Amino acid sequence: MTEKRTVDEEQQGQQGAGKRGARGVLTRFLTGTGPILGAWLLLCVVLAAFAPNFLEFDNFTQIVVQSAVIGIAAVGMTFVIITGGIDLSVGSVVALTGMLAGISMQDGGSGIVGILVALGAGLLIGCFNGFSTTFLGITPFIVTLAVLSMARGLTLAVSKGQTVYGFPPSFTFVGQAEILGVSLLVWLTLAVFAIGYVTLSRTVFGHQVYAIGGNMEAARLAGIPVRRVSFLVYAIAGLCAGLSAVVLTSRLDSALPSAAEGLELQVIAAVVIGGTSLFGGRGNMVGTLVGVLLIGTLNNGLTLLNVPPFWVQFVQGVVIFLAVLIDALNRRR
Amino acid sequence: MSEMQDAALVMEGIDKHFPGVHALKGVNLRIEPGQVMGIVGENGAGKSTLIKVLAGAYLPEAGRIIVNGEPLEANNPADALAAGITVIYQELSLVPGMSVAENIFLGDMPSRGPFLEQRQVREMARELLARVGLDDLSTGAPVGSLRLGVRQLIEVAKALHRDARILVMDEPTSALQRSEVDLLFDVVRGLRDEGISIIYVSHHLEEVFEICDAATVMRDGAVVGSKPIGEWTMDSLVQAMVNKRLDTLFPRRERERGEVALEVRNLTLDPSVRDVSFQVREGEILGLAGVVGAGRTETLKAISGVTPADGGEILVKNRERKVRSARDGLDAGIVYMPEDRGAEGLVYSATINENLVLSVLNRISRAGFVEGGKYRSLGQRLKERFGVRASSVRQEVGELSGGNQQKVVLARAMATDPTVVLLDEPTRGIDVGAKSEIYEYMLEIAAGGGAVVMVSSEFPELLGMADRIAIMRNGRTVAEIAGSEADQEMILEYATSGAEPGNVEADG
Numbered sequence: 001m002t003e004k005r006t007v008d009e010e011q012q013g014q015q016g017a018g019k020r021g022a023r024g025v026l027t028r029f030l031t032g033t034g035p036i037l038g039a040w041l042l043l044c045v046v047l048a049a050f051a052p053n054f055l056e057f058d059n060f061t062q063i064v065v066q067s068a069v070i071g072i073a074a075v076g077m078t079f080v081i082i083t084g085g086i087d088l089s090v091g092s093v094v095a096l097t098g099m100l101a102g103i104s105m106q107d108g109g110s111g112i113v114g115i116l117v118a119l120g121a122g123l124l125i126g127c128f129n130g131f132s133t134t135f136l137g138i139t140p141f142i143v144t145l146a147v148l149s150m151a152r153g154l155t156l157a158v159s160k161g162q163t164v165y166g167f168p169p170s171f172t173f174v175g176q177a178e179i180l181g182v183s184l185l186v187w188l189t190l191a192v193f194a195i196g197y198v199t200l201s202r203t204v205f206g207h208q209v210y211a212i213g214g215n216m217e218a219a220r221l222a223g224i225p226v227r228r229v230s231f232l233v234y235a236i237a238g239l240c241a242g243l244s245a246v247v248l249t250s251r252l253d254s255a256l257p258s259a260a261e262g263l264e265l266q267v268i269a270a271v272v273i274g275g276t277s278l279f280g281g282r283g284n285m286v287g288t289l290v291g292v293l294l295i296g297t298l299n300n301g302l303t304l305l306n307v308p309p310f311w312v313q314f315v316q317g318v319v320i321f322l323a324v325l326i327d328a329l330n331r332r333r
Numbered sequence: 334m335s336e337m338q339d340a341a342l343v344m345e346g347i348d349k350h351f352p353g354v355h356a357l358k359g360v361n362l363r364i365e366p367g368q369v370m371g372i373v374g375e376n377g378a379g380k381s382t383l384i385k386v387l388a389g390a391y392l393p394e395a396g397r398i399i400v401n402g403e404p405l406e407a408n409n410p411a412d413a414l415a416a417g418i419t420v421i422y423q424e425l426s427l428v429p430g431m432s433v434a435e436n437i438f439l440g441d442m443p444s445r446g447p448f449l450e451q452r453q454v455r456e457m458a459r460e461l462l463a464r465v466g467l468d469d470l471s472t473g474a475p476v477g478s479l480r481l482g483v484r485q486l487i488e489v490a491k492a493l494h495r496d497a498r499i500l501v502m503d504e505p506t507s508a509l510q511r512s513e514v515d516l517l518f519d520v521v522r523g524l525r526d527e528g529i530s531i532i533y534v535s536h537h538l539e540e541v542f543e544i545c546d547a548a549t550v551m552r553d554g555a556v557v558g559s560k561p562i563g564e565w566t567m568d569s570l571v572q573a574m575v576n577k578r579l580d581t582l583f584p585r586r587e588r589e590r591g592e593v594a595l596e597v598r599n600l601t602l603d604p605s606v607r608d609v610s611f612q613v614r615e616g617e618i619l620g621l622a623g624v625v626g627a628g629r630t631e632t633l634k635a636i637s638g639v640t641p642a643d644g645g646e647i648l649v650k651n652r653e654r655k656v657r658s659a660r661d662g663l664d665a666g667i668v669y670m671p672e673d674r675g676a677e678g679l680v681y682s683a684t685i686n687e688n689l690v691l692s693v694l695n696r697i698s699r700a701g702f703v704e705g706g707k708y709r710s711l712g713q714r715l716k717e718r719f720g721v722r723a724s725s726v727r728q729e730v731g732e733l734s735g736g737n738q739q740k741v742v743l744a745r746a747m748a749t750d751p752t753v754v755l756l757d758e759p760t761r762g763i764d765v766g767a768k769s770e771i772y773e774y775m776l777e778i779a780a781g782g783g784a785v786v787m788v789s790s791e792f793p794e795l796l797g798m799a800d801r802i803a804i805m806r807n808g809r810t811v812a813e814i815a816g817s818e819a820d821q822e823m824i825l826e827y828a829t830s831g832a833e834p835g836n837v838e839a840d841g
Contacts, residue, residue: 203701204694211691214680221639221669221677222691222745223660281682 076240084280102255111170126238213280429477482513583797591615620799736767
């Protein structure tokens, strides 16, 4: 068995060495972000042909604004999934941190307090997720599933099921301000992606994230602090969820106990559509950005085309299925 | 012709190639009903391939297999099973969460319609368990709660349920305690008396002498001897296993020995390493010999901090170091190159460059940011220095051949500028060309003042490379021999039998 496998590898290796190389970058692009970018452009072309307002600049801005909540959370999720983990608690954490922010501002608290409360609470919950998975050794799926339930429960408990609304301008400006005629949310989303991109591709931490997802044991033997890095990715995901909550709550000018229900699935879908492998070790921020835009564009386009909301969810499901299918086929090659 | 019909199993001229390897070269084997046939040979001699052919997992290109006078066309494992051939592999195939009875009847539960015949299941299971000496075992006990020796016997019971006439056991005792081995041997003798033929593959030669009626020796894919056990001696058996080949592969060179680079005192890692002590000097290569499970890998892992030791001291250049993690080990100048490059060595989804720099990311970064120029130049330099053949450092490491992958692992280890280099089976599963390159690098490392400890199951490699050989058995070092004085017979005897012949330089 050992003999057979290694000999086979030998052959593949030699063939591979011949075929790849100069075209390696192109190949990687074509099997990585390429197809999804193509799919997005195709979708844009189709929508431009059938939906009259689609191509307007304002509509594009609108897509990004509507995608900001998913997008910011997806940046954190990308880190988590590349390490081979998962965070199912994102939606509930957005709801809880948004609600806590809302409550903190209820009696005349300033917007800064609200923002700090949301970010702080998100970070704290992320640390809890990270601690439970890396130091207590509980499977991420189970930990974050439990936290999903706990966070949603806490949201309902602290709000007594009531919507909290009426926030100071020092908070609502996040969702309403414009810079150079473009919504602050667009800039904010792009900035978060840029930071995520640089962290993932340029820092020691980013390299360690990929190594852990690719082969945790090899990473450990190579001297990488596996636990610390795994802990941090969940903390980052929590922080991003807190920021998503600020965006959502300020845009709506209200904190709903039922906010962001099922958000985690859309976020995970965006990340996976963007080419990040659920098995870990592969993926990148550009892919996630395109994945987020694809989902956002799809929602936007279906609305412009007056497709009934029920079908929107179905079509989303089909797109996710196709994306995962492509991933599986790539894996088999 | 009548002879042939008497035999339980005849294999004739079995030939099997893998790309680049002639794994089985016209193997002939004959086993009588009720015979226990031992098959011995070095790693890579073809034992496993032969078993797989017998099990129907591999299709031979030439030759035929005759079971009880009937030619066997085993195209898949089910055919072999139907012909009465059952293989019990080293890694047992029991389901831990299921009961004893469920495991015995796995996939073949006595049932009426959709309902299990509970009573029949219990009775049949009891009957089978009695045949393997497990009269008292509860049929409802979950297998996961049982000792390994008992699980082994349950595998046998499972085979009996399938009417096995030829039972192949691959290293059945490698993880058993002596009392469990005795139990197993009693069962084997009982089955032999029932007329069942047993093929017993083992590294433990003294067990082969104890339980087998005959022994077949394989070397380089061919059978080099098959005789009744009475006609073998320990010496002649080992002599037959050992091949006198390619001494040219190991250019012996005199090297300067420096200070003691690594000293290990009373190292303990429960339950595999017990009270191990040794020293290695700068410029020296120490070989660790022993059978599978002797604690060699665990010793290396404990020294490097990959699996922190439970007790003992580790001194690098006479300074005691606390090594509680792989990072600690690297910081202390100890680097470990794992045995299984796929599982523990490489990140297959990442590029060659990425794998090469993984242990020294901090050295090529500033304020947490990896410096692109240093990253690429270090990767390129390591790739060239260790002769990794690939079109580019941006190629994914999983696409490389075994030999080139191994060079990447070695290059990454050497990038950490280690004082002590621990190599675990450094040439496993790679071709001869890559092997000789790895040997060359090992000699260079030693010549440059590095202290090398290598674990190897290949005797020629061990004898050819090591200045000194420490032999381990059951977690202890039982002997230390100068490389120039050691031979394979000597090592095998220490490693397996516990005999104490002369020439012992030091103990422990």
